[in-house]
Amino acid sequence: MRRFLPLGATTALAVATAILTVPGSTQALVADRAAATKVKTEFAMKATGYGTRVQGGSVPVQSGTTAYQTIGCTNKAGLARRNDVAAVTLPGLGQVDGIRTRVNTYTNEKKGRTSVVSQHDVAKVTLGGQLTLTAVSSKATVWHDKDGFHKKVETSIGGIRAGGDTFPIPTPNVPIAIPGLATIYLGDQNGYANKEGAYAAGNAIKVVLEPSDTVIRIAHSAAKINRGVKVGRFRGQAHGTQVDALDENVRSGPNPLSYMPCQGTAGKVREKSVAGVDLAGEIVVGAVRNRQMGEQNNKRATGFEESTIAGIKLGPLQINAIKARANVTRFRDGRIKRNANGTTIGEIVVDGESQAIPPPGQALEIPGLLRLEANVVEKTRLGIKVTAVRLTLLDGTGATVNLGNARLEIKPSGVKK
Template identity: 40%
Template sequence: MRLTIRTTVAAVAALAAATAATVVASPASAESAGQGHRAAAKKPTATPFALRAWGYSSRIVGGDIPTASGATGFESISCTNKAGLDRTNDLADVALPGLGTISAAATEVWTTRDAGVVSSWARNTIGKVVLSDSPLGTLSLDAVSTTARAYHDGTTFRTSTHTDLAKLTFQPPIGPAQTLPIPTPGQPVTIPGFAKVTIGHSRTPKTKDGARAFANGIKISLLATHTDVRVAHAVAQIGSGVQTALFTGSSYALGGKAAGDVVHLGRNPLLKMPCTGTDGEIQARSLTGLDLGGQVVAGVAKSEQRSDQNGRKAWGFERSSVASIAVTDQLRIEGVVGQVNVARRGEHLRTLTRSTKGTTIGRVIVNGQPQEFPDLGVLEIPGVAKLETAVTQELKNGLAVTALRITLLDGTGAVIDLGNARFQVRRSAR
């Protein structure tokens, strides 16, 4: 992890170019970054590696400001084995509800192949971040950038990350603005009563089969609202094992939203399918129980996945289940399972099959009495909830299902999704 501290604020228009020239400290690495952009402009070509990259400008996590929890300026390259891809998402200005603004932001993700080196890149640059927690003051960050790279140099997997911050300023309610010292990695700067600022948090795990470069440029913990603001996030990933297909998928037993789409319940327990699959092994994650607040309590929740590929077939499934869920003391549902199965077969894996076989609802009990779903798959318990079974979405190269969707009829607008599975199998580039 390298950190560069600038003594002056770069012009916003020149920020992207300046960042590209300082991805890492060594001249060789900087030259590679420039070649990366030139290579990305060429026609995409197949590589033997699975590549992924994504990034965003900001994300609000937890605390008392849930309306701003989404990622801004998000861009990604999903599972691919192609080098030469380049995608960008630009934002002139974006408001962070209840917090402040971000100006002149850009997220770029790209893949390259140059002199036998295959790389996945992600970069986010921001001209200015202004966070106001009035009447406590205003925090400004100028010229923020983060770059992450995961690559194979022809012999082994490697990674690099880089964060750059030009200036950190705090304007108290009374008195002149204060220029604060730039934090060093692992040594945050604290503004008493206002925020703690951490720079350059990164992880770069590597194995013989792949590498991942993860970098949060800046993390700002607002003390009054107990909210974390993550700024300039970048992730790049590379792995071996591509044969004939690439997999994309996820499963989570419980998800949804409450209070009119203001509060999201998250996705738990979440499993994500590796690009090259699980080598035929079942991967699983479980939770012993969840209290979703109010009068909704779920029992054991489990997510599972499995996939494999060879020269003639690529196949797999995503599955999630909930042993039981109680909604108030009137409604109890048992044995919810959502499953998606996708396979490709034949010459060049041209034949695609998909199904939700394995998706099921065990029992629905209302006021102690078992209930049957009507033919249309929608059951309404007046004043309590509306239940929809097997909510299915057909995807390119795959399928998604929610085994049971519960919409509470208590006026809160809460929606709880149980047994969620999503899976796609795409032919790799040749």
């Protein structure tokens, strides 16, 4: 539940003041100003940030990301996005005040530096009515200059109070334990910087509440930059199964899900697989494997997304060897070739008898059970979307089960020819 305080209220003024005094905020404001000029670059860039994320432990509570903001796959410097929330209630846990996210891409052409910055500041976190954390901040920065790619993660926390007492700030590998309330850890940091790119991510702190073992991550920031954008920017995914229906209780997936990196995979085939997928016990789904590849040079960008399912069984229906594949090539002059070559279905069996695979635009119906469509292909302006098998259940739920899903688009790079 989000509670937005009136802008004129004294509380809101206090929260706003607290936000502006969080360590590191000045740099974020400078980044905002530096991001005024939009410039297309040779880099693929991404940034995300959020205030809190809760995982429930023995207490059945979950909370999505608060004050979430992102810059997705882009090659454009000069982007600046923000998300400010005055207050958020974490049901049964407490409240977070003064949440502020800044994500930026910017460039300094004179210095030859292109940067991605994600910063998240939280003015105050109150948990259980007893534990208070103030001025929590994380900042992830990646950049490229004449010396190559670089990364940096900065995290800080202003103070910890509980029961009227002040506690020291945790240090690496030395958490702070507050008996009967919580254990507070310095947040994790990770990343890399090599000749192909840089990635940096950090959580300012992690709080584990007692006795529920509920985990709260506070002030998350992540930034990424990679070279390799020459002709196009990839946008694609593959997943084995997805269930959608009007009834919110009848949903699942996408599972397992693979995303294509913005710049592609440098010609390497990446794979992800699972032994099986549970669709609420209604459909038995065998092993699923996703494969994807994207590469580009100065003339073209090309790639594929693919998802294969060994087989599925639903009542009298059995389908073997389901595969969806989306193939796209973008040429420097803007031409796009796309097709679903490689999309196949091994066999459809109903009550032990093989059935003809319905051609595109037609369907096989099992009265009272389902309607089956095969090779559902949608060409888009920049690519193609493929579903190998689509089942529409006729049980009144309106559920649609998509089996074998692949989608790929290649956007223009924006790099000068």
